[in-house]
Amino acid sequence: MTEPDLIIRVVVADDQAIVRDGLVTVLDLLPDIDVVGQASDGERAVAVVAETRPDVVLMDLRMPVLDGAAATARIVAEHPGTAVLVLTTFADDASVMGALRAGARGYLTKDASRAEVAAAVRSVSRGQTTLAGDVGARLIGGLSAGVTGSAPSVSSSAATSSAARSSAAPSAVPPSAVPSSAAPSAAGLRTRHPELTIREAEVLALVAEGKSNTEIAASLFVSVATVKTHINSLFAKLHVRDRAQAIALARS
Structure with a gap:
């Protein structure tokens, strides 16, 4: 050659x-x-x-x-x-x-x-x-x-x-502040907010449980950067500014 x-x-x-x-x-x-x-x-x-x-x-x-x-x-x-x-x-x-x-x-x-x-x-x-x-x-x-x-x-x-080397994500709400029994399911969130993709609903459900981005990434077998992309997208779709507002909306 x-x-x-x-x-x-x-x-x-x-x-x-x-x-x-x-x-x-x-x-x-x-x-x-x-x-x-x-x-x-x-x-x-x-x-x-x-x-x-x-x-x-x-x-x-x-x-x-x-x-x-x-x-x-x-x-x-x-x-x-x-x-x-x-x-x-x-x-x-x-x-x-x-x-x-x-x-x-x-x-x-x-x-x-x-x-x-x-x-x-x-x-x-x-x-x-x-x-x-x-x-x-x-x-x-x-x-x-x-x-x-x-x-x-x-x-x-x-x-x-x-992706794991990307910049730090917003801090998570402590799990103790959000009782897991009160956290909504991804399916329920998707029904209430059909503008969300299936993955975004899954991420939001985990956010509502008080999980950090690292914990969400491990749960879904994706990178932390991918989790942040989904979070930014669902924040925009739901018109919320931070995790606290997202959790409040998810649990309302």
Whole structure:
């Protein structure tokens, strides 16, 4: 095999210029990776892939014009030789399964380290599936509640999420302050607040029990960063400012 055959050609698609530029800088420093194109939205990503025919696309999910999942589906259909590796802030079940069903070969969250991103790019370029540790655990353990359909198998070299190294979360309400017998069930919360996803209702139920983010993460087999994402989302949907308000609403 000649030296050019060893180079992995990559396109980076992210609507945030600072993130996109950072990824390009990091990847271009690696001797076996060559960034051949960039895109700031999904539609442009599809066009750049057609122009450059890369081995891997590093794809954000939430982008203007055409979202990452839709762009992934088009790229996989039109360029089956190109692997899509999702790199996003979101790790909820709907986002993960949507990306995998669209044909993504890998899924990382943006708290992944440089080494994890590089390893994942190399892995998907070889035809393997690479998932962030908490994402893989949920799929393997069947914890993607309410989401049907099969997902690609996880390679033995699956990248491990570094979410536990993220910044400290808001302090939890002491368990003694919230009697467990008074805590609502996830099913009941979902019925009362249908705007919540199943996972958000589960998180809220555990918050109402007075559990910390670390305890919630352990209960649901997800990262602390994923728990914080769900908490921020349910706070916004329920129009509450903090855990105390969320608990009061959940128990009302």
